[in-house]
Amino acid sequence: RKEVEQDPGPFNVPEGATVAFNCTYSNSASQSFFWYRQDCRKEPKLLMSVYSSGNEDGRFTAQLNRASQYISLLIRDSKLSDSATYLCVVMGVTGGGNKLTFGTGTQLKVEL
Amino acid sequence: EPEVTQTPSHQVTQMGQEVILRCVPISNHLYFYWYRQILGQKVEFLVSFYNNEISEKSEIFDDQFSVERPDGSNFTLKIRSTKLEDSAMYFCASRGSGNTGELFFGEGSRLTVL
Numbered sequence: 575r576k577e578v579e580q581d582p583g584p585f586n587v588p589e590g591a592t593v594a595f596n597c598t599y600s601n602s603a604s605q606s607f608f609w610y611r612q613d614c615r616k617e618p619k620l621l622m623s624v625y626s627s628g629n630e631d632g633r634f635t636a637q638l639n640r641a642s643q644y645i646s647l648l649i650r651d652s653k654l655s656d657s658a659t660y661l662c663v664v665m666g667v668t669g670g671g672n673k674l675t676f677g678t679g680t681q682l683k684v685e686l
Numbered sequence: 687e688p689e690v691t692q693t694p695s696h697q698v699t700q701m702g703q704e705v706i707l708r709c710v711p712i713s714n715h716l717y718f719y720w721y722r723q724i725l726g727q728k729v730e731f732l733v734s735f736y737n738n739e740i741s742e743k744s745e746i747f748d749d750q751f752s753v754e755r756p757d758g759s760n761f762t763l764k765i766r767s768t769k770l771e772d773s774a775m776y777f778c779a780s781r782g783s784g785n786t787g788e789l790f791f792g793e794g795s796r797l798t799v800l
Contacts, residue, residue, distance in 0.1 A: 608788075617777055617791035618729060661729065672717065672781075673742050674789060676729040 578677035597645040597662030606665040688712045692792035709778030719779040
């Protein structure tokens with residue numbers, strides 16, 4: 575099983591749609607979880623952290639289910655500018671490094 | 687806003703040549719990373735560096751790779767004898783103290799091995 579698994583997409587949605595991305599991770603000892611965004615040929619940037627209680631940042635809602643080792647991201651009222659690849663990221667505690675492990679990413683295309 | 691800077695932005699080299707990719711992390715950050723991304727594939731961890739030593743490395747980071755922090759500001763990745771399959775975007779990242787997952791990435795160095 576892959577360390578972090580995502581549906582690669584692409585998800586093609588009309589502007590204003592709601593879209594949900596899912597992610598599963600294999601290491602039950604993983605401690606922290608994040609969604610990063612990567613625009614084409616650019617560096618990844620943190621979108622939001624994911625907390626057990628679920629958290630929201632504007633149009634974005636992230637949820638974590640530790641028992642199922644499952645993470646989700648919901649985007650409401652999608653905009654053209656949301657078009658990007660969304661990376662599910664898991665952090666484990668190692669010897670001082672706190673390595674981030676990235677999923678393959680889910681590509682989102684928001685269309686007029 | 688402080689940022690991670692990387693040079694060169696693009697390097698083309700012949701197979702078998704040595705390449706050094708340079709990074710200047712954010713000045714008060716303590717943890718440094720190199721990741722790579724082969725075109726169309728996922729971001730892959732190479733190595734993490736803390737307190738002047740490697741804290742973790744992946745299977746990809748074999749003997750042809752090395753990292754250094756020679757002068758307290760630069761953080762370099764050396765690839766000793768490049769192979770065709772080393773062609774990728776190499777991202778440097780840094781983060782501060784605390785258990786936060788926000789890595790600040792540089793814009794990347796694209797390496798093309800011919």
